[in-house]
Amino acid sequence: MSGLADALRAEIRRTGPLPLARYMDAALNDPTHGYYRTRDPLGAAGDFVTAPEISQMFGELLGVWLAYSWQQMGSPGDALLVELGPGRGTLMGDALRATQRVPGFHESVTLHLVETNPVLRRAQHAALGAFNPMWHDRIANLPPGPLLLVANEFFDALPIDQYIFTKGAWHERRIGLKEGGLEGEDFVFTVGPPADRVFPPGVEGAIREEAPAGHAMLRQIATRLANFGGAAIIVDYGTANGETGDSLQAMRGHARHDPLFEPGSADLTAHVDFASLAAAARQAGATAFGPIEQGPFLETLGIAHRADVLSKSDPTQSGKIGLAVKRLVSPTEMGTLFKALALTGPQQPTPPGFAEKA
Numbered sequence: 001m002s003g004l005a006d007a008l009r010a011e012i013r014r015t016g017p018l019p020l021a022r023y024m025d026a027a028l029n030d031p032t033h034g035y036y037r038t039r040d041p042l043g044a045a046g047d048f049v050t051a052p053e054i055s056q057m058f059g060e061l062l063g064v065w066l067a068y069s070w071q072q073m074g075s076p077g078d079a080l081l082v083e084l085g086p087g088r089g090t091l092m093g094d095a096l097r098a099t100q101r102v103p104g105f106h107e108s109v110t111l112h113l114v115e116t117n118p119v120l121r122r123a124q125h126a127a128l129g130a131f132n133p134m135w136h137d138r139i140a141n142l143p144p145g146p147l148l149l150v151a152n153e154f155f156d157a158l159p160i161d162q163y164i165f166t167k168g169a170w171h172e173r174r175i176g177l178k179e180g181g182l183e184g185e186d187f188v189f190t191v192g193p194p195a196d197r198v199f200p201p202g203v204e205g206a207i208r209e210e211a212p213a214g215h216a217m218l219r220q221i222a223t224r225l226a227n228f229g230g231a232a233i234i235v236d237y238g239t240a241n242g243e244t245g246d247s248l249q250a251m252r253g254h255a256r257h258d259p260l261f262e263p264g265s266a267d268l269t270a271h272v273d274f275a276s277l278a279a280a281a282r283q284a285g286a287t288a289f290g291p292i293e294q295g296p297f298l299e300t301l302g303i304a305h306r307a308d309v310l311s312k313s314d315p316t317q318s319g320k321i322g323l324a325v326k327r328l329v330s331p332t333e334m335g336t337l338f339k340a341l342a343l344t345g346p347q348q349p350t351p352p353g354f355a356e357k358a
């Protein structure tokens, strides 16, 4: 059993059952044992595969989105090109390659990577070192300036709280210990104190989620957009209109895993509630567009044309490229579950791929 599990057991014995966000934060971000502090989780040998690792087309199209948004901003010379949770740097590498001929773009932006994982920071250095990136632990450390921001599968990796409706009221859902339980199976969900906020009543056993860490980061982004202008594109899996229910899941070796087994050993994620992110952005003074589904978004940005160009330049790869397009846009794969939300400063026109304000 890991040192982290023992430390969490001791904490529960000392303070009582833990809020889910505390458990997730420890499992993901504990400086010594946290899942996102100790490994590269991506790819065939890891726990999951993300869109930029499926095909270069994903990062290329988002790069074009960012460069077009920069032009819509009036091509400022001091823009911050920011990625939250850049993984191996694949998305940003593809984005920068695809935009190298956009006149003035590369000369006008400085690259900022918000990343806490030292293993992935090394991979990002290998992929993006030529662009002189600056690394930051948190959004608050970014310098001032107009913002061009991209985040793919970042918000789903942030800790959430859960609430359960029971005996006529919402209560916190916490993580306790089943004393005498088998080691490894002794962390259990418990019903905690009544919720300290008002939610609409549910049915007995209903679960709802709140994402305080994601909301805090979203507000920071939106406040910067309101103050300095710019555009942000957030892609993730989640719901467009409303609550997520119980969406907590753990992935290990590309398979579902028990989220309470061996904390720190599996990726813990939750679906993103895009409607509440959009509302938080508007409250902070930014404009929100979407969310729209990833499939139509990538199609509007021209994925079919890009696939055609790549296939013609190397016909031996055309089968693989066709499969990648299917994986990214098909409603039965990533095309519907994954969604894109755009945020802009108040003066910015409608960004590419989006038709209406959220």
Ligand SMILES: C[S@@+](CC[C@H](N)C(=O)[O-])C[C@H]1O[C@@H](n2cnc3c(N)ncnc32)[C@H](O)[C@@H]1O
Binding pocket: 036, 042, 050, 051, 052, 053, 084, 085, 086, 087, 088, 091, 114, 115, 116, 117, 120, 137, 151, 152, 153, 154, 157, 158
């Ligand atoms: C699911 S991976 C996605 C990686 C990449 N965006 C991609 O699409 O391949 C999540 C990324 O966010 C980083 N991350 C997770 N929590 C973070 C936090 N609180 N602050 C900064 N980075 C974080 C991880 O280390 C990783 O780079």
